[in-house]
């Protein structure tokens with residue numbers, strides 16, 4: 001009805017307009033009737049403009065807080081105070097000069113989200129940008145589909161992304177990595193990394209520093225091993241080094257400047273030679289004593305070294321870590337254009353001690369040149385001795401995510417080390433799972449909930465073992481395998497295998 005009236009008026013108006021000519025007055029009347037002026041805002045309330053300052057007018061927008069970060073970088077989570085999304089990643093942050101170091105550290109009590117954050121924000125999201133991620137996975141977790149076989153906690157994530165983890169077991173038939181392989185050292189000629197790595201391995205095996213004579217015997221044995229293997233058209237192995245430590249090669253010894261003969265070299269090399277021989281027959285058996293296994297392809301976007309099956313004590317873990325670090329450095333030095341690379345070391349205590357600490361510190365120092373961001377996780381600062389290389393890595397990290405620290409002294413230690421306001425102590429003590437104080441460079445820390453999509457949450461899940469639906473009957477027989485299955489999907493089998 002109303003629309004019909006309007007249509008009539010318009011028709012009438014249009015006729016009047018054509019009859020009376022195009023005088024401005026008539027046009028204005030027409031325009032009013034047609035509602036054009038209204039449409040153009042001519043009847044809006046007109047207020048005289050007032051000049052003001054930015055700080056005065058900001059008082060009119062009390063509810064609007066500034067975003068904690070720029071819109072550049074990867075989505076990390078949500079600011080719990082303002083609701084703004086937090087965008088940051090170590091590489092972009094370094095480019096924008098928000099952080100002075102691309103290294104990241106997460107600290108927090110057991111089970112509050114450190115690994116989940118590394119898996120989602122660091123691993124999955126950086127891979128989508130074509131960056132490289134290398135993970136050393138030490139934490140054992142039972143995967144539901146591996147028939148009781150224990151694997152590292154990144155295995156499910158790696159497989160979900162189509163990558164098979166490189167799993168070291170140290171058992172016969174397990175994967176081997178040859179510390180003299182050019183793939184590891186970056187060159188088939190004699191290089192400093194050969195010697196550094198062998199020295200690191202031997203110091204780990206012997207448990208103390210090598211003497212000057214032992215280092216010399218080692219260099220000569222390495223020269224002989226690499227040269228003779230090259231002549232034979234193969235790659236030298238640790239067995240060759242052991243052999244030439246115990247029975248120095250006369251010709252190679254003769255090429256060395258000095259007045260020492262084969263007997264002297266043999267005497268210098270005896271202790272390290274025997275220690276190495278014993279170790280590769282014992283604690284390091286099957287791990288470094290042969291050519292590198294075919295399965296080890298380490299140039300992919302994602303590489304997961306699963307060392308969860310290696311013993312916590314003894315030389316195996318530090319030796320493998322030293323080899324991985326040497327490989328990483330030579331891979332990064334060789335690349336034609338620098339692909340930003342994230343090196344995730346869960347359980348950062350591996351950085352604290354042993355030969356790995358020295359090798360990894362060299363990488364951390366050169367991180368900018370290598371386009372390398374080292375990501376480490378710790379539970380408490382008190383786990384890390386004040387004079388260890390790890391504390392230096394923590395102090396100079398550009399990005400710090402502080403998850404819950406239930407004990408006041410742990411929260412206070414973080415507050416002091418990272419120069420946070422005193423109020424952050426109580427905040428840290430009461431953080432929920434997945435929430436952290438995110439400190440980016442010198443900016444004030446942001447109280448953030450780390451975001452996870454449903455797919456990310458599924459792949460990053462570490463509750464598989466704890467929430468497993470597997471059960472045993474009174475006789476101890478398992479009657480339902482499976483780790484973290486959806487209870488609604490679960491078909492419980494009765495003892496004996498029949499469905500309940």
Ligand SMILES: Nc1ncnc2c1ncn2[C@@H]1O[C@H](COP(=O)(O)OP(=O)(O)OP(=O)(O)O)[C@@H](O)[C@H]1O
Pocket residue numbers: 108109110111112113114115116117379403433434435449450451452460461462463
């Ligand atoms: N952003 C998040 N949102 C919701 N829940 C989360 C989030 N992050 C982690 N969690 C929950 O917390 C559990 C433990 O997380 P995670 O394994 O990452 O802890 P952690 O700090 O690495 O523990 P640990 O010290 O034992 O290695 C996850 O399985 C998940 O259930």
Ligand SMILES: [Mg+2]
Pocket residue numbers: 114115116139346377
């Ligand atoms: Mg963890």
